[in-house]
Amino acid sequence: MDHRKAAEDEPEIDHTHRDIAGGWLRPAVFGAMDGLVSNFALIAGVAGSNATAKTIAITGLAGLAGGAFSMAAGEYTSVASQSELAQAEVEIERRELVRAPEAELRELAELYIARGLDEDLAFEVATQLSRDPDLALEVHAREELGVDPHDLPSPWLAAGSSFAFFAVGALLPLLPYLLGATALWPAIILTTLGLFTAGAVVSRVTGRPWWFGGLRQLLLGGAAGGLTYLLGMAIGQSLG
Template sequence: MTTTRAEVHHSHRDVTGGWLRPAVFGVMDGLVSNASLIAGVVGGGANNTAVTIAGLAGLAAGAFSMATGEYTSVRSQSEMTMAEIDVERREIARNPQAEEDELAQLYESRGLTPELAREVARQLHRQTDVAWRVHAREELGVDPDDLPSPWVAAGSSFLAFAIGALVPLLPFLLGFGSVLAAVLLTAAGLAATGAMVARLTGRSPLYGGARQLLLGSAAAAVTYGIGSLVGTAIT
C-alpha cells in the first residue's frame, strides 16, 4: 500500500527567527533617536563639527546598547523557556500517566471526542522525546526546536540601528553641513521604513509611512525645541 503525500499549496515566511522585530525596532530607533539628537544639538547652536561628533557618538552608543539589550533579553527569555521545558520533561518522567491524561483533556477541550483525544495523547506519549515537545508547544506555546537566537537578534539590531542612525548624519559626514538635507533624508527614511514594515505585515504602506513620519517628526521637533531653549539659556 502506498501513501500519497499531501500537496503544499502555500508557504509561510519565518516569523519566529528572532530577527524581524529587533531589525525593525533598530532601524526605527536609529532614525528617530539620532535625528532627534542631531536636532537638539543643532537647536542648541552647535557647529557642524560638534553635530558630527554628537551624531557619531549617538550612532555608536545606540548600536551597542541595542545589541546588548536584545542579546540579553532574548537570551533570558530562551533560558526561562528552557527551564520551564525541563520542568515539563521531569514531570513526564515522574508521572507519565497524569501528563498523558492532561494532554488528552487539552485536546478534548479543543473539540476532539474523548476517545480520539485519549488515543492521540496515548500515541504521542509512546516516545518521551516526542511527548515533552508536544507538551511544550501545547502548554507553553513555544517550539523548543525553533527558539529565537540571541546572536541573530543582537546582530540584526546592531546593524539596523547603525543604518538608521547614519541617515540623518550623512550630510554632515559628507561635508555639506546642511540641516535641511538631514531633515529631508530622515523624513524619506522614516516614510520608506514605515511603508516597508507595513507591507511586510499586510498593512497599507501609505498609512505605515505616514505614521512613522509623524512620530519621528514629533520627536525631532521636541528635542530641537529643548535644544533651542537650553542653548538660549546658556548663552
C-alpha cells in the same frame, strides 16, 4: 466515500508563511526605526542649540556607536533570558514526563478536549503522541508553554540584527554632516525619506497598507525630531 478520490479533486495547497518567530525580525525593525528616530532627534536637538556642524557630527557619531552597542546588549540580554527561562520550563516538563507519564498524558488529552475533541479521540491522540518521548516533550512544550524547544530565538542573532540595523538607521540623518553639510535641512530630507520608506517596508511584513505604515512612522519620527529641536533651542537660549 473514496477519500483518495476526494483528495485528488481538491485544489492543491500551495502557500508558504513568513517567518514570524525567527528571532531577527523584531530586533531588526526596532533597531532601524530606533536608530533613525533617536539619532535624528539627537542631531536635531544639538542643531537647535546652534552648535557647529563639527559638534553635531561628533554628537551623531557618538549617538550611533552608543546606541548600537546599547541596543545589541539589551537585545542579547532580553532574548538570552527569555530562552533560558523557556529551556528551564522545558526541562521541568521533561522530568514530569518521566516521573508521571500517565498524568501528563491525561493533561494533554484534557487540552484537546477543551479545544473541542471528543474524549475518546482526545485520549487516543494523546496516547499516540506520547509513544515517542521526544515528540511528547515537543507537543507538551508547544501546547502548555507556547514554545518549540528545538527552535528557540538566538540571542546572538537578535543582538547582531539590532546592532547592524540600528547603525544603518542612525547613519542616515548623520550622513549629510559627514559629507560636509552645515545646515539641518539635508538631514531632515533624508530622515523624512527614510522614515516613510522604513514604515512602508515594514507594512509589507505586517500586512498594513504601505502608505499607512509610511505615514505613521513619518509622523512619529517627525514629532520626536521636532520636539527635540525645540527643546535644544530652548536650552541653547537659556545657556547662551
